[in-house]
Amino acid sequence: MDRLREIQRLGQSVWYDNISRDLLESGEIAGLVEAGVTGLTSNPTIFEKAISAGAVYDDALAALAAEGLDAVTCYESLAFEDIRCAADLLRPAYDASGGDGFACLEVSPRLAHDTEATVAEALRLFAALDRPNAMIKVPATPEGIPAIRRLTGSGINVNVTLIFSLEAHRNVMDAYISGLEDLAAAGGDVSSVASVASFFVSRVDTAVDGLLSESGASAELMGKAAIANARLAYRSFCEAFGGERFAALRAKGARVQRPLWASTSTKNPAYSDLLYIDNLIGPDTVNTMPPATLTAFIDHGEVRRTIDSDDAGAEQTLADLEAAGVSMDAVTGKLLADGVKAFADSFELLLANVEAKRALLLEREAAETVRP
Numbered sequence: 001m002d003r004l005r006e007i008q009r010l011g012q013s014v015w016y017d018n019i020s021r022d023l024l025e026s027g028e029i030a031g032l033v034e035a036g037v038t039g040l041t042s043n044p045t046i047f048e049k050a051i052s053a054g055a056v057y058d059d060a061l062a063a064l065a066a067e068g069l070d071a072v073t074c075y076e077s078l079a080f081e082d083i084r085c086a087a088d089l090l091r092p093a094y095d096a097s098g099g100d101g102f103a104c105l106e107v108s109p110r111l112a113h114d115t116e117a118t119v120a121e122a123l124r125l126f127a128a129l130d131r132p133n134a135m136i137k138v139p140a141t142p143e144g145i146p147a148i149r150r151l152t153g154s155g156i157n158v159n160v161t162l163i164f165s166l167e168a169h170r171n172v173m174d175a176y177i178s179g180l181e182d183l184a185a186a187g188g189d190v191s192s193v194a195s196v197a198s199f200f201v202s203r204v205d206t207a208v209d210g211l212l213s214e215s216g217a218s219a220e221l222m223g224k225a226a227i228a229n230a231r232l233a234y235r236s237f238c239e240a241f242g243g244e245r246f247a248a249l250r251a252k253g254a255r256v257q258r259p260l261w262a263s264t265s266t267k268n269p270a271y272s273d274l275l276y277i278d279n280l281i282g283p284d285t286v287n288t289m290p291p292a293t294l295t296a297f298i299d300h301g302e303v304r305r306t307i308d309s310d311d312a313g314a315e316q317t318l319a320d321l322e323a324a325g326v327s328m329d330a331v332t333g334k335l336l337a338d339g340v341k342a343f344a345d346s347f348e349l350l351l352a353n354v355e356a357k358r359a360l361l362l363e364r365e366a367a368e369t370v371r372p
Helices: 002-009 021-026 028-035 044-052 058-066 071-097 115-129 144-153 166-185 202-215 225-241 244-250 291-300 311-323 328-370
Strands: 012-017 039-041 102-106 134-139 158-163 195-200 258-262 285-289
Touching: 002 012, 002 291, 012 258, 012 291, 021 028, 021 071, 028 071, 039 071, 039 285, 044 071, 044 328, 058 071, 058 328, 071 102, 071 115, 071 134, 071 328, 102 158, 115 134, 115 144, 134 144, 134 195, 134 328, 144 158, 144 166, 158 166, 158 328, 166 195, 166 225, 166 244, 166 328, 195 202, 195 225, 202 225, 202 328, 225 244, 225 258, 225 311, 225 328, 285 291, 311 328
Parallel strands: 012 039, 012 285, 039 102, 102 134, 134 158, 158 195, 195 258, 258 285
Antiparallel strands: none
């Protein structure tokens, strides 16, 4: 577990990309927090797997079903309890730093292209969770960008998810800074707001490698796009939050919007299992790791500052990709659309499974009631 402490000394936080009731009740997540994990992320896919599999939620779901609650309300009640529990476990990290210790819950993927509905949903979720270290996930769609500004201006902690392109990342940072300026202008406390920009990595390599393979381009470019993309995003972060505009907010206690490296499990078995961990370590960053990746990092991660070790090489990689016929704009645009759809599909499957299990539990209870 020493690597978790070592990476913290380099300015990077490790968050856990997983949650379920059994992990909370068994003490596994508490153990990870004690070892140095300082945040937790969730998404519709994670909750779909957690709630749909096994029977750990059955008693709670049966009680909710008995109240006549629909599938959406049942899901939210279960998710709220899990996120509150995680937030409470992380509260010491939050109190100690103010910039860490967050538990994240995503707005409904159904709202990804509706600014007004996203704002209303995020405000509702944050109020329902009732934890200062809750963080609401909002996708970086064109409609999500203005929502980020408004939510930040309302004092809501936002995890901006599904960022793939450098342009989207710049728009996200601008929305956050603008929101802080709005909050300051309204007399609010900018020091109370936190945000992370979840920049996805491994999916970029999967998409780009597929295009390179189809075109017969040089194999030397395989597995290079994601790290290059992320490193240039970090450079943009340093420029945005190291400039005069943010300096005025920093003087009032505002926090930077840290880049959070997401989708960090290695998809290609030919690559290092820690490709997206060891190469993205640096100050003011977060890496959210799924279970297998976190286990691998604790076992054999290489902890040293790497995030800004070769910006020139990152620029050259993207230039070489464009020369090879790979449009990063096209790749990242498709990844965003696919990501929104994947989370939406997981959410619909989750609700269908909750409804099916809810109906089954009600039938079982009715049968037991009439049994002589």
